[in-house]
Amino acid sequence: MAMEVTQLLLNAQSIDGSVRKQAEDSLKQFQEHNLPAFLFSLSGELANEDKPADSRKLAGLILKNALDAKEQHRKFELVQRWLMLDATVKSQIKAGLLKTLSSPVPDARSTAAQVIAKVAGIELPQKQWSELIGSLLSNVHQLPPHVKQSTLETLGYLCEEVSPDAVEQDHVNKILTVVVQGMSSSEGNNDVRLAAIRALYNALGFAQANFSNDMERDYIMRVVCEAALSKEEKNRQAAFECLVSIASMYYEKLTPYMNDIFTITAKAVREDVESVALQAIEFWSSICDEEIDILEEYGGDFTGDSDVQCSYFVKQALNVLVPILLETLLKQEEDQDQDEGAWNIAMAGGTCLGLVARAVGDDIVPLVMPFIEENITKPDWRQREAATYAFGSILEGPSPDKLTPIVNVALNFMLSALTKDPNTHVKDTTAWTLGRIFEFLHGSTMDAPIITPENCQQIVTVLLQSMTDVPNVAGKACGALYFLAQGYEDVGPSSPLTPYFQEIVQALLTVTHREDAGECRLRTAAYETLNEVVRCSTDETATLVLQLVPVIMLELHNTLEGQKLSSDEREKQGELQGLLCGCLQVIIQKLGASEQTKYGFMQFADQIMGLFLRVFACKSATVHEEAMLAIGSLAYACGPEFAKYMPEFYKYLEMGLQNFEEYQVCSVTVGVVGDICRALENKVLPYCDGIMTQLLKDLSSNQLHRSVKPPIFSCLGDIALATGQDFEKYLMYAMPMLQSAAELSAHTAGADDEMIDYTNSLRNGILEAYSGILQGFKNSTKIQLLIPYAPHILQFLDSIYMEKDMDDLVMRTAIGVLGDLADTLGSNAGTMIQNSLSSRDFLNECLSSEDGSIKESAEWTKLAITRAISA
């Protein structure tokens, strides 16, 4: 068997497709036929010094993939399978892996390191393989450099795989000790040193306690800074990556080191190779991120929540930092705007400058203006582009008071540069800057408008003209128009864009038909802008929006005509259909919002629905999602009339609910079910058996992304509210499901913020379901059916109240459920409610809430309870 495996592994890398395919099939068969033997032979292959490096490496990778997967449910399965393997087999595999760490073949060692980390990721949280860390640590001290290097690498991967609470502090201390020792300049072997620096990057998350200890922190920081000055480029890059990570993880501990860090980052940005300079800039971007977050929280409502003080590092470094960043702007690459994946020092520097502006506000303006003034008219395009980019970068952050006078002067210059500058880079950045001007300084909340009746026409003309420029410039011009339209969102009954509406729409449609519209996301940008123009249009242009309906319908119709497409063409067709469905969705929502415009639109409803159904028949996930979103809007606009589409549409609704893989599609479909319930009310009943079955299946699936579950619960409430007492037949399924979900979500002990957020969204869904069911049964003769569930609902309310971690939304929904309970069950539940904690403490807390909508719900609930107990 062993011999055979080697050949299979080599064949699986053959350039001959059929040989490769056959080998892959055989490997798969082997795996399915006898997993323990398969894994064991792979580990044997990896450990065997007599085997070729290529087969060893692939053996290791397959082994790794047998332990982990991206999809949660698959990962869970693989973990279970590993844990159930025979203990002897497992220990033999592990022994083989550890042995491989000493192999002279670098690929074999490195692969083994990754596999060991995966096994550790499974076993350490189960309190198994407790001797692993000890044996790795003892390795470090005695062995030749290449073993030391692979051991440090393993420790790094291990820190990446295992959560900090699965490793005891004593081990953490020891790991950090060997890692930091390995990093220090006294380590003679550079491979070891680099492995140690990279290991620290992953181990930083484990170092909470150590970073709180002054002496240990000083030591770590000293070694990291030393490494950032190492002679080896790779060491410096890895060390700066550590600094970036430290900036966000340990911001509040950085004060004593900032002088040194400033010196070394400044030097790196100015003098070092790009890979290092990029990380040095990223350090400052991360500091900005932190300070922006802190200042936003400080300025927001949650002053009590934020215990991190802003140290104003950016503000203190400003005078030196800004000139350094401005210098980087002059280091553009040719054609960087055409390359989607480009990332260079000029781009990083400009991005950082933008973050600095957000962190310090007005203070940045006087530091940047001289640079702009000096360079913006220079003959070298790099200087003009850098000046424009600097200007565009600082438009978010400083106050409108500070910026408006400057923008008023600059606007004309920008408009003329956009049409006249000979350089495409300059035009690209100019169009982007105009977009930023409109995004941040134009809108109904601005005191001094920068767009006046005088310059509005010129702006529109220039942007439309620019849309005929090369794709990247045209795309940015579309983006600028997007924000120009957005600024008029709340303008009132009359929009300054009304006179140009027709022209703008025509120009955007022309862009979508350009032959090169596929480049630089141009077509997407044009449709997105069209959507925003429609969204922000006023009643004045309602007839023009209505005229757009048949135009877009025709476009969508045309995409359906193509026959026998190649997979590439099919993908493009799908993308276009997605854009067109999205556009129709926006139009439907716009026209459906008022009775008058809705009337005109409804003449197209049948045809539009027909097109959507044909789009569904093409089957592509994103199109599916876009068409589904559009159908939700259509149902909302049609109301009860939507019933006539249900017989044909129903199967796609069901397909959407079954789409576990593309959970966004599933999620959107769940929302559409809610729209349909509200539109059809009782007429949805004939479809409810199918829908309910699917929803209950979704809820019990562990394959479905968890984010879809809260909306499914809310959707149960929508169905119950629409069907009223006819929901009776689903009670025996829905209620136990709600009950067990309620129990799971009642407590959050030990959960992190993300988990608490999720739990709260789950609670909200469950509570909305209860509300819908209770309200649906109100005044029916069947309220008796609900009485048995009342104690549990009350208990759930009591326990989430006790937990003290619900957010405002949950609070509002929860207190509403209490009222619904009293309102629907009346005297049947009076005593029960009176005896609950919720009816006293929780209700009182909500009554004195500062949140208006919570108070409103609570007051209603109070009335309902009073009535229930006095009845």
Place this chain on the structure above:
Amino acid sequence: MAPPDFRRPFKRAAVSDQQRRRELTLQRQAQSRHDAQQRVRNLASTIISLQSQEPDDAADVVLEPYPEESEAPPKELDIRRASRMRGEQVRNWFARQLMLPEWMIDIPDNLSQDWYVFARPAGKRCFVVASNGTTVSRQRNGSILHCFPSALPNGAKTREPSGPAHSYSILDCIFHEGDQTYYVIDMVCWGGCSYYDCPADFRFYWLNSKLEETGASGPPSYYHKYRFSAVTHEKGLPAAYTDATPYVKDGLLFYNKHAHYQSGNTPLALVWKDAKCSQYVLDTDSTGEVPDQQQKVVLELQEDGNLITSDDPPIIFGRLNSEFIQQLGLHSGNFVRCAINDGGLSFVEGKLEKADLKYIGKCSRGRAFADSYSKVVFQYMARHSPLTYDDLLVAANKPPSDVEMAG
């Protein structure tokens, strides 16, 4: 270690339009769900608040001169029923909440003393309900006209709450297209307080001061999409008839000063028109044209074949025999259109005795009401012996009679 990807978005909007669409959709859905649930709850709380006011029997006193109206306050029953309704029914229920003036077919006593008169703005009659951070106007057929932010209490999602959190306001308005203004003709609830049971003079007084106070009568702005303007209630007949108004006039409205706000048809509010103060004296069709001189009426078909008006109790105008009904496929509850033939209407002692009707056809499904008795009679009189402005003027100048109002 996988190399970390430090690339940040470059010259690119941070949010994709698709994501934006998704979020907007979710917002709309969450709002619709919240609205649907709130609707059920609001109806419930209306029941509760009205029940608590039940013992107050002042209403009967005021309504004394009109004994036929003082029996059984149907309001409470209606709302009880409404709380069981959803969707379409809720719309219908809202539709029936407006106080609908009868057409003036004779001149009430004490016109000058007990009645307000004002020029009715031409436009869409609607209920404007501000609650929960939005303002919604519903037309008489229950459909939504606008949904918008306003300066009414809780009428917009502003940073500071503009009124007690739970409160809602209901105004009886006419939306005037020309100047995009809601002309407020009456106030039903304000800031959570119900004014149903207050006399008109009190309601009008509060209305004026409240509109001022909140800035709702101010020009439109971000949080206030349409201006609300109170009509001038107390200028007297000649001024109402002749003075220029910022709006196009559509007849005169007469409101009894002591009357409470009452849903449905009421003789305590009256409408009168002539060609000078309204373009629409005679019934118009959907295009605004007067079809022909022959008067047409819309009546509701009852189980027993009787054709009735929308009044409560209804007035029987005629009947269709059952064979005819079957032949036409009509059902009880259908609205049918009839023409008044040459025989006209005959009255005995002010009561309808006979109507010479000719069946024309079934009304469109959008129709929510039959015509009221007073409308049919007013239209009939307008064609034969109209009540003129001079008649009104004479009555208005007559010294008050000695009937004492107890309100």
